[in-house]
Amino acid sequence: MRIPNLLLVVPIIAVLSCTDAKKTAETNEVIPVKIINLKTSKSNENVIATGFISTENENKLAFKIGGVVDRIFVKEGQSFTKGQLLATLKLTEIDAQVSQAKLGYEKSKRDYARVYNLYKDSVSTLEQLQNSKTVLEIAEKTLEQATFNKKYAYILASSSGFVTKKIANEGEIIQGGFPVLAINENTDQKNWIVKIGVSESDWSLITEGNSCKIEVNGKLYSGTVSLKSRAIDSGSGTFQIEIKVKNATKDFAVGMFGKVTIDVARNKSTNIIPYNAVIEANGKNAYVFVPTSDSTVKKIPIEIESFNEKEVIVAKGLEGISSIITANSPFLNEQSKIKIIK
Structure with missing residues (x-):
């Protein structure tokens, strides 16, 4: 009766032995691979962003004292020159206050x-x-106070510019300090700027004085970074950068759209590798295999910066690496045995 049991055991042992032998064969299998030496590319890094045209000084003009608006001499969009009279209050009450103060003084x-x-x-x-x-x-x-206040019953332009919005109208009763006109100062086309918002990583690359190229309505202009905000804008979640335009023309207007390319003046080194070297790519994250000897490999993570039709540009991960594996990378793991072929 023991013979049948023995016959059952023998096939099982044979199957297990074959399985172990297969695993050993797989483990010891030598996979032929090809390697390439890494290519390094150096280039000036740029930050590209879009924004809107404005001027350096945006002001809201108001009377120091309250009263009835008598005249507003400019319209929305109209240009003005330095010293030009822009608006006045009715002087009846103001003149009475000056006369009263003068009589009291005498x-x-x-x-x-x-x-x-x-x-x-x-x-x-x-x-x-x-x-x-x-x-x-x-x-x-x-008397001095009344005379001083009368001087501010007029709004005079402190510099040349143009009106962007008329806030008050003739005949309105306004309080002292209430805006009457919103203006942008602009002298001889020298005060035009482009306001852009950038991410935290781009903000860290930018410094005041960086040169820029600005594209507006298909035309190119030059400029420099004039202001780098030290606080994030809570509305947009970006850091504000101002670009001063050097060669602006009369074609500029507040609110126009502009594309800015900022040369951050930093030589950046990147590695270029072929597509077939990359495995397990997920967005900007991927892996490659590198030879650690003539017969062993290591899997390392990389960060992809960009790619073109033929190659992948690697931003991080290949520092200190001289060569990587290209052919048969999908069949490798870190326990694989390799043979480098030419």
Whole structure:
């Protein structure tokens, strides 16, 4: 009765022995591979972004004091020159305040002179003289204030520019400091800028003074980075950069679209490898095999920067590596035995 059991055991042992032999054969299998020496490319790195045309100084003009808007002499989009009168308040009430302050000052001046003479004759006391002098000084300052305020019943252009928006209208009653006109200052086409937003990684590459190329409506202009914001814009989630345009023309207008290419003046080294060397690519992440000896390999991760029709440009991962495996990479693992063929 023991013979059948023995017959069952023998085939099982034979099957297991064949399986182990197959695994050993697979483990010891030598895979032929080809290798290439890495190519390094050096180039100036650029940051490319888009933004809108504006000017360096954007202001909102207002009267210092409140009152009724009498005249606004410019329209939206209209240019103006330095010193040009842009708007005025009605002066009836303001002139009355100046006249009142002037009359008060003259009366206080007469009162002080009278008390001073009485004090010299020992009729008035020192306290009365001092009080009279204080009233005179207050009246003098009130007149100065009224005269000063009248000067700001007019809005004069501090520099040349153009009106981007008319906020108030003639006949409106406004408070002091309430904007009347929104303007952009621009003298001889020298104040045009392009405002762009960049990511954190691009922001770290940019420095003030970097040269730029600006494309607006198919025309190319030159410029430099004039301002690099030190705080992120909460609305867009980007860092704001301002580009000063060097050779702007009269074709520019606020709000126009521009494409900016910033030369960050940094020589960047990248490795170039063929497509068949890359395995397990997922977005910018992938792997390659590199020979560690004439018969062993190692799998290393890489970061892809870009690619073209023939090659892959590697940003990171191949530092210190001189050669990589190309042929038969999909059949390899880190336990594989290889044979390098020419």
